[in-house]
Amino acid sequence: xxxxxxxxILTSAKGQLDDYTHSLNPYAGCAFxxxxxxxxxxxxxLYREEEWGTWVDIKTNAAQxxxxxxxxxxxxxxxxxxxxxxxxxxxxxxAKTQLTRSLLETMLEETPDFLFVQTRSPLVKRxxxxxxxxxxxxxxxxxxxxxxxEIRKAFSPSAPPIQARMAALREITEAGIPTQATIAPLxxxxxxxxxKLKNLASRVVLDDFWMGDGSGGRRTERMGxxxxxxxxxxxxxxxxxAYKVVLKMLQExxxxxxxxxxxxxxxxK
Ligand code: SF4
Numbered sequence: 001x002x003x004x005x006x007x008x009i010l011t012s013a014k015g016q017l018d019d020y021t022h023s024l025n026p027y028a029g030c031a032f033x034x035x036x037x038x039x040x041x042x043x044x045x046l047y048r049e050e051e052w053g054t055w056v057d058i059k060t061n062a063a064q065x066x067x068x069x070x071x072x073x074x075x076x077x078x079x080x081x082x083x084x085x086x087x088x089x090x091x092x093x094x095a096k097t098q099l100t101r102s103l104l105e106t107m108l109e110e111t112p113d114f115l116f117v118q119t120r121s122p123l124v125k126r127x128x129x130x131x132x133x134x135x136x137x138x139x140x141x142x143x144x145x146x147x148x149x150e151i152r153k154a155f156s157p158s159a160p161p162i163q164a165r166m167a168a169l170r171e172i173t174e175a176g177i178p179t180q181a182t183i184a185p186l187x188x189x190x191x192x193x194x195x196k197l198k199n200l201a202s203r204v205v206l207d208d209f210w211m212g213d214g215s216g217g218r219r220t221e222r223m224g225x226x227x228x229x230x231x232x233x234x235x236x237x238x239x240x241x242a243y244k245v246v247l248k249m250l251q252e253x254x255x256x257x258x259x260x261x262x263x264x265x266x267x268x269k
Pocket of ligand 1: 038
């Protein structure tokens with residue numbers, strides 16, 4: 001864990017995120033260390049001696065530079081922000097640093113046209129009071145890749161339990177804030193999964209390694225994710241068509257389901 005000083009905090013959004021104008025990462029590194037995390041293969045992780053999941057840098061001056069970056073970006077057109085693309089903005093550390101909270105406060109002074117918050121941490125519910133002030137120009141997305149805790153533990157043992165994520169998401173939805181249950185990347189799940197998602201969020205989005213890793217699944221293979229499926233005897237699930245079975249179950253129970261990049265689009269009114 002260390003403090004770093006950044007020159008800019010808003011980064012141009014590219015590739016899978018190009019429906020957004022910018023991404024915003026309050027931290028570098030991530031304590032959740034998911035085994036399928038594509039950031040493991042990016043320079044931020046590759047050029048670091050410590051293993052992904054064991055380090056977090058705190059961008060201490062993020063709030064000061066965000067206002068300046070926002071003013072500059074808004075002069076060029078609408079600003080749609082994805083927070084975050086290469087970390088989780090609600091790191092365990094965030095409970096103490098309140099860095100992400102300070103960014104939300106800054107964004108309420110210089111409000112972007114849309115803010116998408118992507119997390120898998122129940123800590124996000126702490127900021128319900130601020131989310132309400134965005135007047136609908138926000139969506140809070142909670143990753144729920146599976147409903148099975150033993151599967152979650154196999155792929156992301158340091159990430160928060162599924163039940164706690166579901167409870168936090170329900171609380172945010174009930175507070176009247178636009179939300180999203182994000183099944184991404186889809187992991188082996190039970191037949192009851194669609195029922196458990198009912199009334200949990202304003203929308204549900206499904207993605208898998210082949211549609212969503214930005215390389216047609218090659219990046220995921222390089223990370224040894226298939227070996228985890230093998231160890232669990234669940235090889236059948238590691239398949240580019242497996243999502244179709246789950247999609248059908250979800251549609252029967254929940255109606256419309258967003259798919260991959262299309263599902264993640266910003267809400268532009
Ligand atoms: S929470 Fe997100 S950024 Fe962190 S390790 Fe998992 S996938 Fe990567």
